[in-house]
Amino acid sequence: MNDAETPKPAESEPVDFLREIVKADLASGKHAGVVTRFPPEPNGYLHIGHAKSICLNFGVAKEFGGRCHLRFDDTNPTKEEQEYIDSIQEDVRWLGFDWAPHLYYASDYFDRLYDWALVLIKAGKAYVDDLSADQIREYRGTLTEPGRNSPHRERAVEENLDLFTRMRQGEFENGSRVLRAKIDMASGNINMRDPVLYRILHAHHPRTGDAWCVYPTYDYAHGQSDAIEGITHSLCTLEFEDHKPLYEWLIDNLPVPSRPRQYEFARLNLTYTVLSKRFLLRLVNEGRVRGWDDPRMPTISGIRRRGFPAEAMRQFAEMIGVARRESMVEYAALEYCVRQVLNRTSQRRMAVLRPLKVVITNYPEGQVEAFEVLNNPEDPAAGVRAVPFSRELYIERDDFLEAPPKKFFRLAPGREVRLRAAYFITCNEVVKAADGSVAELRCTYDPGSRGGSTPDGRSPKATLHWVSAARASTGEVRLYDQLFVRPDPGAERDLLEDLNPASEEILTDCRLEPSLAELAPGTRVQFERLGYFCVDRDSQPGRPVFNRTVTLRDTWAKVQAKA
Secondary structure, three states: OOOOEOOOOOOOOOOOHHHHHHHHHHHHOOOOOOEEEEOOOOOOOOEHHHHHHHHHHHHHHHHOOOEEEEEEOOOOOOOOOHHHHHHHHHHHHHOOOOOOOOEEEHHHHHHHHHHHHHHHHHOOOEEEEOOOHHHHHHHHOOOOOOOOOOOOOOOOHHHHHHHHHHHHHOOOOOOOOEEEEOOOOOOOOHHHOOOEEEEEOOOOEOOOEOOOOEEEOHHHHHHHHHHHHOOOEEEEEHHHHHHHHHHHHHHHHOOOOOOOEEEEEOOOOEOOOOOOHHHHHHHHHOOOOOOOOOOOOOEHHHHHHHOOOHHHHHHHHHHHOOOOOOOOEOHHHHHHHHHHHHHHHOEEEOEEOOEEEEEEOOOOOOOEEEEEEEOOOOOHHHOEEEEEEEOEEEEEHHHEOOOOOOOOOOEOEOOEEEEOOOOEEEEEEEEEOOOOOEEEEEEEEEHHHOOOOOOOOOOOOOEEOOEEOOOOEEEEEEEEOOOEOOOOOOOOOOHHHHEOOOOEEEEEEEEEOHHHOOOOOOOEEEEOOOEEEEEOOOOEOOEOEEEEEEEOOOHHHHHHHHO
16 A cells, blocks of 8 residues: 555455464464454553554454453553553443453563563573663664673672562662663664563552562563463564564563464554554643543544444454555545445434524414434435424525625525425525624525425525524534644654644534434434534533534535635
């Protein structure tokens, strides 16, 4: 796939190099079954990139009749919270996957990991180092220069055992000592230059409390946790490719019960999006968004609140596929999947976001009639609903122009349009407010056009949505756009400079079809001609709040863009 290319929809079962590896391993008898894992660190909310990994790990396991574990890499208690653990589990379930009884934590293995560290020390393959973090970085060297041995590298085994035991017992301050693997300070792979395996951290752990004051690093805990759980295929993104030699070195030098293998794939890069937990946390902490689940955020909880269906996320993950080469995927590809699902599953409703009153002067005062309207033309089983019609209506302000340009076919003075499923109306008079703005339209209707057709067969060029002024509900609608103004946010400048100041617009006086008043939070609907929307959890009885999930394609907007 080329950079910024919109992938084509998948038409068959996914086939990629990882699945081919799994298939070959099973066919050769290398593995009797498939065991994968999704191993998030509970230091923030998951984002769309994680969704790709979740779909891959759980999907591969399901396709080959295996299982996928959910394992929390809880090795850094200063950044981990129960809130994150809960949200991650909710996200995985929302995507449609379940780990059954296979929920694990790296902290489940702290005792065994510590004992294996003693094995390395006794074998002369690990040592306690007194260098500070800055000194360790200095001694490590660069990509073009080899590192230097620490002055503590040749400590005797007995001294290392004593010091590591005392580290475990809490004798030393944070950062004063670490345990390092003894590998090769001249290695061309910096990750192999005596990496840190344990650091001192006097911090309360969410699960183990104060039982530990030394904690394993990710590089040390990850592969060994895979081995303990019998993982057959450890699937991770390409940034861990340089860590693979260390992953294998530890497996080779420890008495682990199985020998997992790591395989790397390209992570998700999406236009107009930043997938960095550190930066997303910054947005939350600085109050630039409403929180982790702000509908503008690329977190799974954010897109769920915005109204993205889980089915669309799974379809998107399948569409973009799995590859070894990094590429940029168009955000439009994700929107395409969302529209595909919502078009099929969402019921239609009418809502007027920027209301303009229309008075039908020849319609009987006090009369209200109902029109049957299809709930979803894509799904006949969805049935119909009754929509009330009255003398006073609201239409979209953008659907009227007093002096229309060429190719504007909506309502204008002297022009006839069709009201969706109701009547033809003609604008006869424009009532202005004191400031000169259009306050109201006076129109007449054709009684013979009931249902949207006439005996003479005439057909207006525009069909408008509407709501009855007498029966409409009032609600709030939040219009969401991209969080960033550039497809490559942060390129050659601070990411914050690329934040979109118009990413959220809140409309508080929207008029809604009566059936929209009491929908449950999370319900998705299509506002006819406007887009797909989802009921937000901020809704109150009789006062719904809707988030725009994704727009519909607007032919007039395309004309304006070309003008």
